[in-house]
Amino acid sequence: MGIPSYYRFLIEKHSSLLKKQYESKGKKILCYDLNCIIYNCLGKAKYDGTNLEEYERIIIEETCKYIEFIWKNSGHCEEVFLAVDGVVPMAKMKQQRLRRFKSIVLAQYEVQQQVRAVDEVRWDSNAITPGTVFMKKLHAALEHLCKSHNGWSLSGFDEPGEGEHKIMSYIRNLKINGNTILVYGLDADLILLSMLHSEDNTLYLMREEMEVNKLNTTFLFFDINGFKNIIIPEYNKQKLLNYIMMMSFLGNDFLPHSISFTIKDAGHTFLYDILKKYNKNLVDSKNKVIWKNVSEFLKLCCGKEESGIEEFCKKKNQIKFYRVHKDRSTEYDMKMAPIQVTPCQWFVEKEIFDMKTDSLKKGWKETYYNKFLINEKEKIIQEFCKGLQWIIDYYVGKPIEYDWYYPWLNVPLWSDISKYLETNTVNIQYDIQKSLEPEQQLAIVLPPESYHLITNPKYKNFPTLYPHYYPIKFGFHSLGKKWFYECESEIPIFSSAVLRSLL
Incomplete structure (x- = not known):
């Protein structure tokens, strides 16, 4: 659940929470929200449209190398958990669908602005979605990586759930508390999730230090327990949930923000x-x-x-x-x-x-x-x-x-x-369903231009059979948005409930 501008807002306001070294006590555990690493490695090889196998081999190799590089910079933590996004809830699929359709139009704008050549061929990064051939190859490499290290484990794309929520489940299920846990990831919602899971352990978010023209990669550690003490001086869980509820009114991956206040427009301070x-x-x-x-x-x-x-x-x-x-x-x-x-x-x-x-x-x-x-x-x-x-x-x-x-x-x-x-009384009922299969999620989130990534013939013809859900032209939702990167595709939502009814 991404929260725009939240991390930047916090480090500007509480810069002392960002440390070059962390204090360690108990067992050292390193958890990766892995998907961001894959995206960061895409520029490590050149794709020309003819070298698919070689390009993907290099990306997977570089991803594994960078995982080990982070581990070495963490101080060789004794226990390591790799969490790859699996099938996510429909509320997250909606966001993924809007973003992936938008990427098609963005590519056209890039040609228009001469950022991309008309005939330029690029690797389809939508392959970084559960169920694709690429993700199956990456999964095999990550399994091999974990087997080569004692104390390493993996939750792959074949297990449902967002990476950050897999990490929190892993922390909840630890048999011994009093650990120092480093969470590597770029999603700002990791801050809120980590605070909820820091009662019995010491948590830090681990990130690269972002400095322009810096040749060597160094890491910083955001002190979650220290931040919790600032936000909720007299801590109890209810007060933290109050804060999380408050943050929901500023928008996240599941609910849009109000047009009156955002974090950028002093919304956090006001609320x-x-x-x-x-x-x-x-x-x-x-x-x-x-x-x-x-x-x-x-x-x-x-x-x-x-x-x-x-x-x-x-x-x-x-x-x-x-x-x-x-x-x-x-x-x-x-x-x-x-x-x-x-x-x-x-x-x-x-x-x-x-x-x-x-x-x-x-x-x-x-x-x-x-x-x-x-x-x-x-x-x-x-x-x-x-x-x-x-x-x-x-x-x-x-x-x-x-x-x-x-x-x-x-x-x-x-x-x-x-x-x-x-x-009025709010009466909430949940219709509990099993999560979808990875290729069913692909059918929901991928635009027609990426349907070559689907191998299951059951879903291959969805754009032809149900064209209403796969528009070629569409507008963008810009109410309450100043910049195009904030805008969302205005397209019909192909929901998991609809998909279940079609099968």
Whole structure:
């Protein structure tokens, strides 16, 4: 569950938590959220369209080398756990589908901006998805790597679950506590997950030090226990779950963020200040959301919701170009800058914002729901609330509804959620299903251009049989987004429930 800007925000605010060395006590354990390593190794070989086997062999070899390089820089931890993404919940598949379809259009923009040659052939990075031939070859190499080291183990693509959640399950199942655990990974949600699992162990997030023009790779360690002590000085689990609930209102992989506040726009500071003053739990001791208290909390927050939306619209309307810093930007960043600013040129917020008066239009709330959500307000709020409980359950390792996802790209207004919860009961039921098979996930998340990666004939013809789910042309959702990299594909969601009904 990625949380945009969160890691950068934290290290700027709490730089002392980032250490060049970590303090070790007990057994040293290193856990890898592995998928980011694979992507980082793609540039280690040259692909020309004819050397597929050789290219993939080198990528797999480089991935294994870098795993060992990280291990050596961790201080040769005695125990190592490699976690590769398996089949993920539908809520995550939705995000993967939107991102993979967007990559096709981005490639066209890259040609337009002369970042990519018209006839340039590139390896399809969508192969880094459970169930492909490439992932099966990588799995075999990782198994061999683990067998060559004592104390190393692997959870591969053939086991369901996101890498970071596999790591948390691994930590929960440790027989002996009091360990020092390093978690290598780039997803910001690892910070929240690690805090939840740091009561009995000392945890650090391990990452490369990002310095421009630095020749040698060095690593930094983000002190999770230290951060937890800052965020929740008088720690108890309920207070941490309150914080996680608060973070859900700023957006993640499963629920979109409000257009009033994001982390970049001081949303974290605003909500956190209110949370510290609000002296009630949002989640009870059985990990159930206390909806009455959520209503009260949002009532305190929504006083600035309208002015926050208006301020965002003002700022976005004034943006004319995407600023790149020559000293820390690549040639790619500079050439693609005109594309990044397109959401400001589209300015879909004009539906609710009067550009002449620099203020929200009369009746903007009704327009927001009718134009951008197009459904019954109550239904949207109910589904959003289900998402809040689903996230808590997912974080603490409870059973979840694998088929659930939030079907819209916008969220209800905080003021409306608060009002709804004052007079309505939230009754959440889960329809527990087994996770899909890897090739079924491929059928859901891959665009037609990547269907060559599917080998199972049962799914090979899906784009032809169900063209509605595989549009060639589509737009982008840009409400509340300043830059193109933030925008999401506006395409039908091919859900796991629909796929089950077709089989």
